[in-house]
Amino acid sequence: MNNRKKMESPWIYAMQLSSVILMWVFVTGIITWIFNLLRLSIYLKDAQNATLGISLVVIPVFILLASVLTYVFIGMHKKTDEQQKNI
Amino acid sequence: MDDLRHDKDYTLYKPILETDKRFYIILLILLGVVAWAGYMYFRQLQTGLGVTGLNRAISWGFYIINFVFFIGISHAGTLISAILRLSQAEWRRPITRMAEVITAIVLLIGAVHPILDLGRPDRILNVFYYGRLQSPLLWDVTAISMYFTASTVYLYVPLIPDIALLRDRTHKFKWFYNFCSWGYQGTEHHKKVLGKAMTILMVIVIPVAVSVHTVISFIFSMTIQPGWHSTIFGPYFVVGAIFSGTATLLVVMIAFRKMYHFENYLKEIHFQYLSLLLLIFSIFWAYFTFSEFITGIYGNEPMEMNIIRYKLFGDYAPFFWGMVILNFVIPIIVLSFKKLKTIKGIFLTSCGVIIGMWLERLIIVVPSLTNPRLPYEIIPYVPSLTECALFMGGISLFCLGFLIFSKLFPLISIWELEEGRTEGLQEAKARLDSYLPNVVITGGNHYE
Numbered sequence: 054m055n056n057r058k059k060m061e062s063p064w065i066y067a068m069q070l071s072s073v074i075l076m077w078v079f080v081t082g083i084i085t086w087i088f089n090l091l092r093l094s095i096y097l098k099d100a101q102n103a104t105l106g107i108s109l110v111v112i113p114v115f116i117l118l119a120s121v122l123t124y125v126f127i128g129m130h131k132k133t134d135e136q137q138k139n140i
Numbered sequence: 141m142d143d144l145r146h147d148k149d150y151t152l153y154k155p156i157l158e159t160d161k162r163f164y165i166i167l168l169i170l171l172g173v174v175a176w177a178g179y180m181y182f183r184q185l186q187t188g189l190g191v192t193g194l195n196r197a198i199s200w201g202f203y204i205i206n207f208v209f210f211i212g213i214s215h216a217g218t219l220i221s222a223i224l225r226l227s228q229a230e231w232r233r234p235i236t237r238m239a240e241v242i243t244a245i246v247l248l249i250g251a252v253h254p255i256l257d258l259g260r261p262d263r264i265l266n267v268f269y270y271g272r273l274q275s276p277l278l279w280d281v282t283a284i285s286m287y288f289t290a291s292t293v294y295l296y297v298p299l300i301p302d303i304a305l306l307r308d309r310t311h312k313f314k315w316f317y318n319f320c321s322w323g324y325q326g327t328e329h330h331k332k333v334l335g336k337a338m339t340i341l342m343v344i345v346i347p348v349a350v351s352v353h354t355v356i357s358f359i360f361s362m363t364i365q366p367g368w369h370s371t372i373f374g375p376y377f378v379v380g381a382i383f384s385g386t387a388t389l390l391v392v393m394i395a396f397r398k399m400y401h402f403e404n405y406l407k408e409i410h411f412q413y414l415s416l417l418l419l420i421f422s423i424f425w426a427y428f429t430f431s432e433f434i435t436g437i438y439g440n441e442p443m444e445m446n447i448i449r450y451k452l453f454g455d456y457a458p459f460f461w462g463m464v465i466l467n468f469v470i471p472i473i474v475l476s477f478k479k480l481k482t483i484k485g486i487f488l489t490s491c492g493v494i495i496g497m498w499l500e501r502l503i504i505v506v507p508s509l510t511n512p513r514l515p516y517e518i519i520p521y522v523p524s525l526t527e528c529a530l531f532m533g534g535i536s537l538f539c540l541g542f543l544i545f546s547k548l549f550p551l552i553s554i555w556e557l558e559e560g561r562t563e564g565l566q567e568a569k570a571r572l573d574s575y576l577p578n579v580v581i582t583g584g585n586h587y588e
Contacts, residue, residue, distance in 0.1 A: 100274035130323055
């Protein structure tokens with residue numbers, strides 16, 4: 054694992070950060086869409102309970118997935134920073 | 141590079157580092173089929189769904205059959221991988237990666253099929269503009285996007301250590317591997333982070349996978365259409381999905397074992413264990429099929445009986461009995477006898493199961509539409525060349541996706557194998573010690 058110099062490239066870090074941000078943009082998009090469906094069902098008084106039930110399952114799963122990716126990203130880079138300090 | 145040639149796992153790096161003529165020939169053939177499918181789809185876009193075999197009564201044909209079929213195949217991959225990892229089955233190590241790749245690629249191909257079924261694909265946007273969650277079609281969109289996200293993340297996270305290995309040990313695609321490895325250094329902290337993330341993902345992926353195929357079945361069972369309105373469709377579809385997915389995993393493993401000489405990694409024992417799973421699911425599938433039909437026959441409802449007769453003795457009888465032979469009779473015969481249960485036998489049986497499960501999807505989708513309750517003039521459904529081309533295109537795209545993946549990443553997890561060599565034995569021993577009762581000698585031959 055001797056590619057420290059290349060890995061520290063700000064471009065690569067920016068790209069990696071963008072991929073995590075993109076994941077959150079995607080998840081936010083899905084959540085907004087689900088909320089819109091929920092709002093519509095309440096407005097039309099049409100299957101509100103089912104819509105609420107589905108939303109309560111879907112939204113946490115998407116947030117959990119994005120959080121796991123973010124946790125991995127932070128976990129990887131946190132240690133690299135500590136290693137840099139040691140060097 | 142030079143020292144890599146002497147690495148004990150060089151066979152796993154070889155497909156990435158060396159490309160032979162055979163690869164380019166296969167690539168060209170697959171690209172040709174995909175291009176042909178693309179052209180046929182472009183023609184469908186220009187002229188409308190008239191180029192398909194669909195008609196007024198039969199509005200769901202090949203595209204929806206293939207949608208259910210592909211989504212079904214995708215289910216076994218991540219599910220098998222997650223279950224094997226959670227149960228700490230040591231023989232999982234060379235299998236999990238291929239299983240996860242199947243899911244990610246096939247799910248994407250399957251998800252495109254409902255869009256192919258739309259004469260105006262731009263109308264897919266209506267799902268986002270005017271969608272209503274009381275429709276099972278929208279449950280599908282939600283469930284598939286959830287499963288695709290989960291399985292892609294589940295494929296990516298365990299891939300990180302191998303990407304880091306490629307970054308450090310090869311000179312190919314350096315920038316790409318640098319980007320994808322997320323700065324992984326193989327430290328204890330990094331391993332701990334990945335381990336935790338993988339455990340969370342394994343737990344999420346299993347219920348998500350089961351729920352997705354249940355939701356797929358709801359697009360049929362939530363209607364009151366004879367032949368579709370069934371309470372057991374959810375579990376029936378899940379069992380069928382795992383069954384066809386296991387068969388696909390076996391076919392992929394055997395094909396790549398031969399192509400990339402993975403004989404030392406994918407051993408006879410892996411095929412024996414997986415084929416046992418195939419046999420169990422063959423029996424499960426037969427049980428569900430029997431339950432599905434016996435309740436219909438016993439109820440003797442005229443419209444339901446029309447469809448059952450049509451499937452068992454009518455126009456679709458060859459497909460129905462073909463399905464029974466391929467999904468039940470052959471697997472039982474081949475996989476129950478040691479002499480027949482060779483890698484060749486398992487490969488042929490698995491291919492048969494894949495065809496049989498496609499026939500099952502055909503038998504579910506079409507006969508209910510060819511026997512409508514309304515007095516339609518029935519035009520029998522015959523798939524057109526466009527539908528066949530797009531089906532071939534889907535299969536080629538799957539092979540192409542796998543081939544490209546094999547050129548970028550190892551098809552067998554290198555770090556998991558290494559972990560198995562260094563830590564697996566002690567872990568397994570410690571686990572075994574914890575399972576077995578403590579033996580305390582209290583004197584003489586007496587044990588407590």
